[in-house]
Amino acid sequence: MSLFRPDIAALDGYIPGEQPQETGWVKLNTNENPYPASPRVVSAIQQAAEGRLNVYPDPLSKGFCKAAAELFNLDPDWILPANGSDENLTILIRSFADKNDLIAYPYPSYILYETLAEIQGTRYARLRLNPNWSWNVRLNWPLIEQAKLLFVPNPNSPSGNHWDHEVIQSLVPPQGILVHDEAYGDFVDEPHRMELLHTELGKQIVVTRTLSKSYSLAGIRFGFSIAHPDLTAGMRKVKDSYNCDMLALAAAEAAIRDQDWMLSNRDKILATRTHLFDELAKLGFNPIPSQTNFVWTTHPTMPHAEIYQELKNRKILVRYMKFPNGVAPSDENSEGLLDGLRITVGTDVEIAKLLEALREIVG
Numbered sequence: 001m002s003l004f005r006p007d008i009a010a011l012d013g014y015i016p017g018e019q020p021q022e023t024g025w026v027k028l029n030t031n032e033n034p035y036p037a038s039p040r041v042v043s044a045i046q047q048a049a050e051g052r053l054n055v056y057p058d059p060l061s062k063g064f065c066k067a068a069a070e071l072f073n074l075d076p077d078w079i080l081p082a083n084g085s086d087e088n089l090t091i092l093i094r095s096f097a098d099k100n101d102l103i104a105y106p107y108p109s110y111i112l113y114e115t116l117a118e119i120q121g122t123r124y125a126r127l128r129l130n131p132n133w134s135w136n137v138r139l140n141w142p143l144i145e146q147a148k149l150l151f152v153p154n155p156n157s158p159s160g161n162h163w164d165h166e167v168i169q170s171l172v173p174p175q176g177i178l179v180h181d182e183a184y185g186d187f188v189d190e191p192h193r194m195e196l197l198h199t200e201l202g203k204q205i206v207v208t209r210t211l212s213k214s215y216s217l218a219g220i221r222f223g224f225s226i227a228h229p230d231l232t233a234g235m236r237k238v239k240d241s242y243n244c245d246m247l248a249l250a251a252a253e254a255a256i257r258d259q260d261w262m263l264s265n266r267d268k269i270l271a272t273r274t275h276l277f278d279e280l281a282k283l284g285f286n287p288i289p290s291q292t293n294f295v296w297t298t299h300p301t302m303p304h305a306e307i308y309q310e311l312k313n314r315k316i317l318v319r320y321m322k323f324p325n326g327v328a329p330s331d332e333n334s335e336g337l338l339d340g341l342r343i344t345v346g347t348d349v350e351i352a353k354l355l356e357a358l359r360e361i362v363g
């Protein structure tokens with residue numbers, strides 16, 4: 001007999017990427033930034049640690065909200081910090097999705113949306129993307145129309161492509177919220193300035209951001225939502241009182257106040273991404289043009305799981321991903337299985353090691 005709620009007993013649970021704890025790996029599997037965080041972040045953490053750790057942190061994270069508001073030219077009450085962007089996704093579901101409501105998301109995309117919907121016990125739907133990763137809004141409209149929450153990672157993961165604003169606006173559910181998940185938003189060619197929030201539909205859009213990727217702070221766990229104050233006020237009621245600890249708050253504020261540091265790492269990553277893309281193509285892979293810090297690629301003949309394993313044998317970790325029903329089933333592919341490799345853009349040295357190994361494996 002299980003004492004768990006039936007939804008939880010039936011749940012497989014989200015499986016995060018492998019996180020080997022020993023050194024010696026070339027780790028290109030969970031889209032971390034290969035460069036260290038700003039030295040200002042390190043000294044802000046040190047200063048906070050020498051301060052008053054015996055008292056609770058600011059439940060409203062006012063220092064961070066002010067810094068983020070200045071960056072995006074908004075008032076601080078548009079900002080809602082969280083313990084990683086993943087916590088924001090949980091807050092959104094707990095705030096808006098009742099048992100009979102529908103949560104929708106493109107497929108293939110970030111699998112956690114589905115796990116969170118399962119935990120909440122709501123209805124959920126995958127909106128299948130076209131094989132070239134574009135949207136078929138007309139086909140998906142009957143589900144979008146019913147959705148209370150529509151999660152759209154933009155740029156998308158695992159593909160790395162970016163949908164433009166017209167597409168995004170056409171996806172806003174008439175009776176619901178569109179969550180524009182910008183985990184990789186700083187890596188797009190032309191990062192936006194929250195224009196979406198200032199449109200007619202702005203009151204139905206929540207932008208989520210993370211410091212895990214562009215700011216090199218995956219180890220800290222810090223993300224934030226940006227939305228109309230009517231929305232953040234409701235979501236604030238749902239969060240844990242002290243959801244961001246004092247060290248994370250100090251780190252996050254210092255990080256977003258040091259834009260030069262983030263942007264110079266971003267530029268290095270974009271240059272390495274171009275090199276990785278070109279070299280994968282030369283090796284016979286079919287990489288997708290990326291607007292993120294990773295590249296999604298398939299290979300026309302060699303099984304992706306085998307390439308992944310061969311790399312792992314050489315202590316190089318990439319992410320092998322498979323999406324049953326990821327493409328429309330066909331005669332040759334009755335399950336419609338879509339699989340491939342998602343490769344994080346590391347340093348030039350790491351990418352050189354990866355390419356050398358791939359030359360041995362598929363060359």
Ligand SMILES: Cc1ncc(COP(=O)(O)O)c(C=O)c1O
Pocket residue numbers: 030031083084085086087110153157181183209210211212218222223
């Ligand atoms: C699309 C997407 N959204 C959200 C997140 C979660 O970010 P965080 O580390 O802030 O929880 C990730 C992390 O990989 C992601 O890929």
